[in-house]
Amino acid sequence: MVGLLDMERERWRDTAIIWNLLVDKEYRRRGLGREFICRAIAWGVNHNLRALTLETQTDNLPACRFYQAMGFQLGGIDDHYYTNHDIARREVAIFWWYELSEAAAS
Numbered sequence: 001m002v003g004l005l006d007m008e009r010e011r012w013r014d015t016a017i018i019w020n021l022l023v024d025k026e027y028r029r030r031g032l033g034r035e036f037i038c039r040a041i042a043w044g045v046n047h048n049l050r051a052l053t054l055e056t057q058t059d060n061l062p063a064c065r066f067y068q069a070m071g072f073q074l075g076g077i078d079d080h081y082y083t084n085h086d087i088a089r090r091e092v093a094i095f096w097w098y099e100l101s102e103a104a105a106s
């Protein structure tokens with residue numbers, strides 16, 4: 001196995017949350033992550049969902065750059081998500097959105 005996408009439908013808000021996306025270090029920057037996201041988008045569109053969501057840490061810059069490159073938008077931050085001192089610890093939660101209505105129209 002060289003990669004993993006773990007996502008779950010959240011019926012109460014018509015979205016799917018990506019809990020984890022991982023590509024083996026040896027296989028990164030070859031388009032596998034993009035392929036996972038394309039499949040997640042297609043799955044969400046097929047299930048009439050309105051958006052994909054996920055959370056990353058501010059100290060995971062590669063992941064932030066990846067999701068930005070995939071078209072995700074910043075939804076918000078929560079500086080008390082992991083501890084009471086997330087800013088001091090330099091690890092703050094960022095929430096990302098990908099609106100599927102645009103993907104469905106194209």
Ligand SMILES: CC(C)(COP(=O)(O)OP(=O)(O)OC[C@H]1O[C@@H](n2cnc3c(N)ncnc32)[C@H](O)[C@@H]1OP(=O)(O)O)[C@@H](O)C(=O)NCCC(=O)NCCS
Pocket residue numbers: 019020021022023024027028029030031032033034035054055056060061062063065066067069070
């Ligand atoms: C984030 C991750 C899944 C990306 O997977 P990947 O297969 O390397 O991604 P892709 O090759 O499809 O990259 C697509 C685009 O995203 C951007 N990107 C990907 N990795 C990047 C990095 N390290 N720095 C900057 N931009 C990056 C680039 O624009 C890239 O296009 P390009 O290679 O043509 O420049 C992978 O780095 C990973 O498994 N990281 C560790 C686990 C993790 O942090 N997961 C996310 C938290 S949920």
